[in-house]
Amino acid sequence: MGLIEVVETCGVRSLHFGTHPKQSAMSLAEPDKLELSYARAMLAGLLFKPEPRKILLLGLGGGTLARFLFNHFPECRIDAVECRPAVAEIAYEYFGLPKHARLTVHVSDGNEFVCAEADRREAEYDHILVDVFDHQGLAEAVNQQDFFSASRRLLHPEGILAINLWGTETQSLRQSMGLLNLYFERRTMRLQVPGRGNVIGFGFGERLEHAEIADLKQQAKTMELLMGVEFPRFLRLLSYSGWR
Template structure:
């Protein structure tokens, strides 16, 4: 079931349950309403000018819309398993028709496995936000999914995956797979006041950066994008990286 609900000036997308799959302020439709979506952009601290982006899980299209608005040189492949969700994103959430955005109707796991077989690593940012009405989609929490996304990621690129912290076993499995396939070049961010945990995996040529070195970058990005990057920087921690 796909539901669009307007409450107190916020339009939200639901899949038949209470949790919001996407949300948009009706007064500020281009702003990222949900804090976990903003937190997924913490990878911009390390690679601030995304060009080739893979977005797994379109939802209402808020992240795709934000990236198109703020990064005119970027190109986005967005993968959504239900065509009806993509239709809702265009009709109710203002996702623009843009030549830089290609929407693929496919299961995320099927898409990345097929793409990893036929082309070289290309994406400098991969965002994974693939949930169903129960939680993280089971097809994501698999070895072949993490292996394929790793092969599709540029050697200096970053993967960000939205995880649900209250699902302890699923979270542990996801972080274990992330550490395995990204050779422990990983970080995590507990989203303040939410159950979301954002996991980050870095390409093979990425170098560990001390947090203090990123403070100026965080301040500059906050001014540019109106996102609380200094706060996210304080909450980032190296998960497996030594």
Template sequence: MLAGRGQLVHIDRDEHGVMEVIDDQFTRSLYFGTAARQSSMSHADPVTLVLSYTRAMLAGLLFQPRPREILIIGLGGGSLLRFLAHHYPRADITVVEYRQAVIDIARRFFRLPDQPRIRILHEDATGFIHNPAQPLYDLILVDAFDAAGLHPGIACEHFLQACQQRLRQGGLIALNLWNTDKISCRAHIRCFENALRQRSLRLPVESRNNLIVFGAPHLERLPSRRALQATVPALKQQLGLDFAYLHRQLRRHNTLPLQWLFN
């Protein structure tokens, strides 16, 4: 248990480890037996994205602002699902989570939306992504962590190649990496870039140990600066996220001009 983190609401355990739901004054959070918050939900506004890394993962909407088919790998407390289901009411959303206990906790304690267009599947993502019967996606968000870090099958080249093959024309992949172990993080980035046969966009998350990498393999070049600047205020008005800041951070942390990354 995590002393001093707030009020323990629920504790459970499966073959993969401990899961704790803890409330403080403002948020409800999911922990996997460590000090790292896996997911947080605001008591006052469950749709808002509390953790900065979830907001960073959606920087990819700059390049794919109108996803119709969304795949989320890793449920946690459902932050990305709640946000996207609310702001994209016509999108079909599939979530793949390999721990049934996490799905049960998220449903019970984290106000998951329950709509016909939303599928939450208890399945190993490596098997799911290789199934040719699954649809093509406009946006794939890979956020699959447990207490030990990134799920070992997720950042391998074979899995990421299969993700690339499940993208619709103009689709984009965002992968959440844990940036503490620099050697492993660099290896994951190499696998990502080898799988997609391109450079990635990299977005470190300030004040956290996350690094988000993006790839859009069907684009020959990214939109111009002027086109992106036109998109920024529209997305901010629609979603309430600071896309101007995310845009600046993408340019700051990617030294080549964005238009060159996909040549």
């Protein structure tokens, strides 16, 4: 399943899958903050759905995003899916992932999980956050029609899906955004992460009202103060890729 490494450099503990890019990172001095900008950018959907009751994370990594959401939304239940048991163990041991009834880690393939769950339950997740990478890039299994179709069925009609993509992998990015536009009927946005190769794609549920970006400026400032995430900057960088 590939090499898994935990490395500490300059006060930052990071998780690597045998390559230089960080899969997760945590400041040892400020462990409750999100260290990686792409992880913070994935939260831009909170501007449109700010009080989640249930969240699905596909790809646990070091668990920093799961822990951040767990701490900031005490009434929210979180399901996290990770295909490698060793990664989940590392998240608990080295990155402080809490063990709590509100936070369930499922050791499973992300595509298999969403397809199975979509067949047996009603749409219920307010946010689905997809960050499924291996040492080669975006996991091929999630860049498929059945994955996007099942994820759409699992999402609440007023919910938002966010997927972390590599902007430098042009063919993969085009395929992912094409599938996102197809299954979310062009109710989509995208965000190029500043200074990074990451592009975050967003798909919106059919009952989520269209919001003008200008109307969210004050909310973005308030949320920045509460969560330590640069929401105003992300708001400026969001673009409608299909939704009008």
